[in-house]
Amino acid sequence: MDINLLYFARLRERFGLAQEQLTVPEGVVTVAGLLAHLAARGDAWAEELAGGKVFRVALDQELVDFSASLHQGAEVAIFPPVTGG
Amino acid sequence: MDINLLYFARLRERFGLAQEQLTVPEGVVTVAGLLAHLAARGDAWAEELAGGKVFRVALDQELVDFSASLHQGAEVAIFPPVTGG
Amino acid sequence: MDTLPQARITVVVQEAGFDLAHEMREAGQDDRGIGAIVSFVGLVRDLNLAADVVALELEHYPGMTEKALGRIAEEAAVRWPLHAVRIVHRVGKLHPGDPIVLVLVASAHRHAAFEANAFIMDYLKTRAPFWKKEWTPDGPRWVDARESDYSAAERWHKVVSEQYGNTDHD
């Protein structure tokens, strides 16, 4: 399953990455699974995504909780709590 | 005791009068007393001020209830419920 | 809570229209502590008017009007942490679509600005001496006051703002 990953704001800077195409490994079917997979990269990825820090996930441009299911071609964005307005 | 009476909107038209100087008779000391005195003029005065119709009174440009005391030189305005904004 | 300057209060009753952009600039003038400006513009609408109404005429009680509006604005500035309040109310002849009233409230906090503005409008509707007359081809008739406006003003006796102290607007 291939997905398009986007990072914003502080997370974009921490990861040094605004966007990546990712082929999700067999067995990763939810946002939670994807986050665990990314955290396994270590360093900033582990700190930000598995270190008790608060962040949000949008799937196909909708905020979702981590139990949401991924699908082929999904756009998944990970970002800090928003501070607009 | 002399007071300055003002009438606005529908009441001004009903009474055919925007303003009058009035020497209040002995014994009339409150707004309620003044209203009874004016209602005794009959016709529109009785209908509007003693006929169960709703109106407001301002004393020296402050809304008051009918128990308020008059004083020499008071400005007393009688008008319908307001409809601004 | 922030240290507040005295709220700057301006009240105007006029026949002319008003310039919202100008009023916004005046409210924000050199005050970098303002995070939120809420404006209310009331318009003459024709839904409630009978089909034959061609104009609305507003009469007021000169002197008392300015005093009543100023007092309502001051009361709002006591209840909420406001930087500026501007009220412009028109009188004279108006037509459907015309603006009648502008209430503009500036605060550091958005909930304070929203609540104070709604408070001012509710009190203006019940305590400021304005009267509307509808003009029709058959002649004029006075608009009756609405009971709902009085209950809207009443509710402020009970309202406690729980938010404005800690929901700043940057």
Next chain:
Amino acid sequence: MDTLPQARITVVVQEAGFDLAHEMREAGQDDRGIGAIVSFVGLVRDLNLAADVVALELEHYPGMTEKALGRIAEEAAVRWPLHAVRIVHRVGKLHPGDPIVLVLVASAHRHAAFEANAFIMDYLKTRAPFWKKEWTPDGPRWVDARESDYSAAERWHKVVSEQYGNTDHD
């Protein structure tokens, strides 16, 4: 309740400033059923900023932002009888005193316009993907989200508007 036209919803994200008078005209355009227009303007304020902050920079998630704002506006138009909603949110570099966001709500009823505008701002603060970064002479730092903004949005789950149905604004 009046028969309502579909609310006219406009959402814009832009670097440029906005013209409030123009937005008001667009909201009121040929719609004589509108009695109340409430506008919210959020400004960059310096009270909450450290003394060394010289500018604010806003980043957003193009595509999702417009979708999220549009959905919030639609949700408001379901909850309250609205004629028009216009949202303009700026991105890029801003300075103290600069306007960041405009939310404009037009309705027949003043309480509907006030409440819907406050609702939109509360949801915008928690659900629209914008992020603020403060620039200082030592470099930039990201602004943290406020818990109070989340509780402000939460309260709308409980709020029931008791007024808008019968407190028209003429």
